[in-house]
Amino acid sequence: MVPALAIILLFQLVGEVVSRALHMPLPGPVLGMIGMVFALSASEGLRELIRPVAQGLLSHLSLLFVPAGVGVVAHIPTLVSHGLALALSLVLSTLLAIVVGAVTFTLVARAVRSYPDE
Structure with a gap:
């Protein structure tokens, strides 16, 4: 070992x-x-x-998430005060990433003349 x-x-x-x-x-x-x-x-x-x-x-990889969880708990006041902004930025960035990924896939599919419906 x-x-x-x-x-x-x-x-x-x-x-x-x-x-x-x-x-x-x-x-x-x-x-x-x-x-x-x-x-x-x-x-x-x-x-x-x-x-x-x-x-x-x-x-035992899950043990590595314990410090991150402790950090979140330690900063609860910050999360509460900025919670709405954090939630909004997470949702919007996720939606933006999905849209950009879909548009990129469509452009690449057109460039190689391969369509998902085929």
């Missing part, structure tokens, strides 16, 4: 070092995860070493 966790953290560390050294806009853990995906797809042994630890981490 310890070697597998060390490998996972090593990929995160390498991603962080590369991200900071090259001043990339991509976060280091994301770069590390991309590197780990390539490494796992290339090595069956690495996959088998990391699989049990990864499954254990994924089974």
